Amino acid sequence: MSQTIINARVTFRNSPIHILEKFTIRDVEGAYLQFKEHSGLDECVIIQTCNRIELFGKAKNYDQNKIKKTWASLAGLDEEIFDENLEIDENSKAIRHLLKLTSGLDSMIVGEEQIIGQIKNSITSARNLKASxxxxxxxxxxxxxxxxxxxxxxxxxxxxxxxxxxAVKLAEENIDELKFKKILLIGTGEVSTLVAKSLQRRGYDFVVTSRTLERSQAFCETMGGKPVKFEYVLSEFRNYDILFVATTAPYFLVTFDRISNAMDKRKNGMMILDLSNPRTVDERVSTIGGIKLMNLDQIAEMVEKNMKSRLSKVKTVENIIDEEVLVLEASMKRLDAEPLVKEVFKNIDSLRQKQLKKALSMLDEKDERKIKIIEELTKAVVESIVSTPMNNIRKASEQGKPDLLEFATKLFNYNKTEPE
Ligand SMILES: NC(=O)c1ccc[n+]([C@@H]2O[C@H](COP(=O)([O-])OP(=O)(O)OC[C@H]3O[C@@H](n4cnc5c(N)ncnc54)[C@H](OP(=O)(O)O)[C@@H]3O)[C@@H](O)[C@H]2O)c1
Incomplete structure (x- = not known):
């Protein structure tokens, strides 16, 4: 019987985040052992991100219920919860899903790049643990x-x-020579992290503030930027050309009076991007001369504009995946024949060597050149006899015709123990 490639997954598509996280597998190394021992899988790879928990497996005989049972026991869940959340695909569907993952098509933000790094880490770890x-x-x-x-x-x-x-892109589009401007980031939460990452990636210097200096310092250690005191910032907005504001403060931090005072002392304009919802920048500041205020609405427009361009490429990506699935599936099926083909070549070659040794000893041949010629002859004879049937077995396997493989297994008396 040929091998099955399996994908079992719980993702953001079917499950809200608070449900999804319940399926998290904390001890991945232990999980690999459990899945192999109790679910009939002889290879596994686990992928876990904030949007998905996925298991890829390879098996000759496996049982979906046993996968659920093992996963449920690893995550401390009732099996019933899998009925609504778990999706299972096999062979070409599982391969297609993996290609959708690596190409970014299955991501919440289509085309995002993090997932490919996460998949690389997963297979490297599975390889090191000999799970795959x-x-x-x-x-x-x-x-x-x-x-x-x-x-x-x-x-x-x-x-x-x-x-x-x-947000950084909006700033770039509206401000000339951003790299020479003084940039202030207010907030050290999730959104600020995204802003800092983008500023850092594009090589812009920036300062960061939040209510406690320690928190800004810790933030800057990992995200870059220089920490600055909150109290200082609030009274000295005039020192900055661009403000990114991303806090959950329930009142305006950037008030009309503070900005009005700052602008009295500045020659140049100032851009303020309020990423907070509810807003933490008083909208009236946009009436002050020299102030350009932008908020989440403009950012949403920007995301939409950029997503449109990505979404227009989805069909092209799907078409390429359709073609690649066929090729990948064929190479997976071809692998099914490899253990037998290798074994047959190995056995025949050992027979060849045995007979060659016997013949050379009977001839009592000492001439190295003649010995070489005779040896090459034996190799050529074996190769010409065995290659065609072996290639036909590979081809049949590739074309999803396991009968020939089964027949050859019996014919060559091959025991089907899987090689490591
Ligand atoms: N997360 C998203 O996907 C997302 C997307 C778009 C917009 N937003 C909006 O962006 C804002 C920030 O979200 P987030 O996810 O980054 O939040 P977060 O991770 O909870 O971080 C909140 C930040 O706000 C600061 N903060 C809270 N109360 C404050 C106050 N009274 N004065 C000054 N700073 C205060 C906190 O600093 P301390 O260290 O001082 O506590 C912290 O840096 C929110 O308004 C949210 O609605 C979020």
Whole structure:
């Protein structure tokens, strides 16, 4: 019987985040052992991100219920919860799903790039733990290469899209020579992290503030930027050309009076991007001369504009995936024949060597040149007899005709123990 590639997943598509996180597998190394021992999988790879928990497996005989049972026991869940949340695909569907992952098509923000790094980490870790083997290693290596090629050739990942990167993009579009401007980031939460990442990536210097200096310092250690005291900032807005404001403060931090005072002392204009909802910049500041105020509405427009360009590429990516699934599936099926083919070549070669040794000893041949010629002859004879049937077995396997493989297994008396 041929091998099955399996994908079992819980993702943001079917499950809200608070449900999804219940399926998290905390001890991945232990989970690999459990899935192999109790679910009939002989290879596994686990992928976990904030939007998905996925198991890829390879098996000859496996039972979906046993996968659920093992996963439920690992995560401390009742099996019933899997009925609404778990999706399972096999073979071409599982391969298609992996290609959608590596090309960014299945991501919440289509084309995002984080997922390909997360998949690379997953297969590297599975490989190191010997949880994956020939089938999944080959599948993942190929899927990562194909995904990268698809991203490059279609541009589906172009123009990094996040609230933070879009805010920085808006600033770039509205301010000349951003790299010579003084940039202030107010807030050290999730959104500020996205802004800081984008500023950092594009090489802009910036300062960061939040109510406690320690928090700003800790933020800057990982995200870049220089920490600055909150009290100082609030009274000295005049020192900054661009303000990114991303806090959950329930009142205006950037008030009309503070900005009005700052602008009295400045020669140049100031851009303020309020990423907070509810707003923490008083909208009236936009009436002060020299102030350009932008908020989440403009950022949402920017995301939409950028997403439109990505979404227009989805069909092209799907078409490429359709073609690649066939090729990948064929190489997976071809792998099914490899253990037998290798074994047959090995056995015949050992017979050849035995007979060659016997013949050379009977001839009592000492001439190295003649010995070489005789040896090459034996190799050529074996090769010419065995290659065609072996290639036919590979081809049949590739074409999804396992009968010939079954027949050859009996014919060559091959015991089906899986090689490591
Ligand atoms: N997360 C998103 O996907 C998303 C997307 C778009 C917009 N937003 C909006 O962006 C804003 C920030 O969201 P977030 O996810 O980054 O929040 P977060 O991770 O909870 O961080 C909140 C930040 O606000 C600061 N803060 C809270 N109360 C404050 C106050 N009274 N005065 C000064 N600073 C205060 C906190 O600083 P301390 O260290 O001083 O506590 C912290 O830096 C929110 O208004 C949210 O609605 C979020």
């Amino acid at each position: 083997g020939q089938h999944l290693n080959t599948l993942f290596d190929k899927a990562i290469r194909i995904g990268t090629r698809i991203r490059n050739s279609t541009g589906i990942s172009q123009g990094g899209i996040s609230v933070g990167s879009m």
